[in-house]
Amino acid sequence: MAAQVIDGKAFAAKLRERVGRQAAQFEQAAGRKAGLAVVLVGEDPASQVYVRSKHKATVAANMESFEHRLPADAGEAELLALVERLNADPAVDGILVQLPLPGHLDEQAVIAAISPDKDVDGFHVTNAGRLAVGQSGFVPCTPLGCMMLLTDRLGDLSGLEAVVIGRSNIVGKPMAQLLLDANATVTIAHSRTKDLPVVVRRADIVVAAVGRAEMVKAEWLKPQATVIDVGINRLPAEPGTDKGRLVGDVDYAGAQGVAAAITPVPGGVGPMTIAVLLRNTLVAAYRNEALDLPEGAL
Numbered sequence: 001m002a003a004q005v006i007d008g009k010a011f012a013a014k015l016r017e018r019v020g021r022q023a024a025q026f027e028q029a030a031g032r033k034a035g036l037a038v039v040l041v042g043e044d045p046a047s048q049v050y051v052r053s054k055h056k057a058t059v060a061a062n063m064e065s066f067e068h069r070l071p072a073d074a075g076e077a078e079l080l081a082l083v084e085r086l087n088a089d090p091a092v093d094g095i096l097v098q099l100p101l102p103g104h105l106d107e108q109a110v111i112a113a114i115s116p117d118k119d120v121d122g123f124h125v126t127n128a129g130r131l132a133v134g135q136s137g138f139v140p141c142t143p144l145g146c147m148m149l150l151t152d153r154l155g156d157l158s159g160l161e162a163v164v165i166g167r168s169n170i171v172g173k174p175m176a177q178l179l180l181d182a183n184a185t186v187t188i189a190h191s192r193t194k195d196l197p198v199v200v201r202r203a204d205i206v207v208a209a210v211g212r213a214e215m216v217k218a219e220w221l222k223p224q225a226t227v228i229d230v231g232i233n234r235l236p237a238e239p240g241t242d243k244g245r246l247v248g249d250v251d252y253a254g255a256q257g258v259a260a261a262i263t264p265v266p267g268g269v270g271p272m273t274i275a276v277l278l279r280n281t282l283v284a285a286y287r288n289e290a291l292d293l294p295e296g297a298l
């Protein structure tokens with residue numbers, strides 16, 4: 001039987017709609033809209049596409065979007081000064097500096113400059129630390145979106161075997177912590193893991209976040225596993241076409257014959273990332289105004 005497709009795009013649309021309604025309530029209560037500032041340095045085409053779709057989604061969810069573009073050769077002092085201004089601006093609830101930054105800029109220094117209470121990406125060490133010790137803070141959007149899909153599908157994750165492939169600060173590590181908080185038994189695997197197929201084979205839940213096209217094979221999966229594919233890889237263009245296909249980190253076609261459920265690429269985890277960003281921004285806005293979040297989980 002073919003695996004069920006986990007429709008992240010539809011789930012994300014519902015979440016954005018809910019956030020939009022609650023953002024309208026926020027505006028009523030606070031007398032202003034919740035605001036998200038996005039900073040883009042340079043002209044990377046993929047980053048420009050992401051920033052544009054974040055802007056559209058923000059406005060559609062009844063929030064204010066502030067876009068700041070700096071030239072590719074902007075200095076670190078200039079970028080840090082902008083972040084400081086946004087930290088101090090009461091109309092800005094969330095700040096996102098689009099990554100990757102051009103090579104001459106120190107990403108860690110820039111993330112460290114963002115006020116942890118406006119760090120809706122959840123990348124600041126303060127928020128990483130809060131997640132690690134179980135305090136409330138901002139959780140990175142992609143892993144939080146993955147958790148929403150998993151709990152929607154499986155309910156209680158207690159005692160399930162979860163294998164996270166990838167150990168980045170942005171996805172792998174926070175993903176593992178969220179699964180652990182949900183009482184899963186968690187293994188973090190990575191490029192140096194010995195016998196990766198055997199490790200993956202014990203997983204009831206596989207989260208693939210390595211950034212290697214179709215690396216996880218169908219034969220590695222435990223029958224009826226739930227597979228969350230975080231990878232977004234563009235294959236080389238076929239002759240006569242200008243763009244290659246987007247694929248995940250999992251051999252999707254093969255996995256469909258083994259897994260119980262799997263997220264597609266595109267249309268799986270990607271859309272959740274932006275929806276959770278809006279959710280985090282609204283949470284930041286309520287906190288910044290010291291207002292209670294309305295009933296009904298976001």
Ligand SMILES: Nc1nc(=O)c2c([nH]1)NC[C@@H]1CN(c3ccc(C(=O)N[C@@H](CCC(=O)O)C(=O)O)cc3)C=[N+]21
Nearest residue numbers: 096097098099100121141266267268269270271273274
């Ligand atoms: N500070 C920062 N925060 C980020 O959250 C951040 C970032 N920098 N830099 C780049 C990555 C990437 N990212 C994605 C968001 C949405 C989709 C998404 O919606 N993808 C769609 C469309 C894919 C397509 O057609 O290109 C999908 O998977 O269906 C993908 C990737 C956020 N990022």
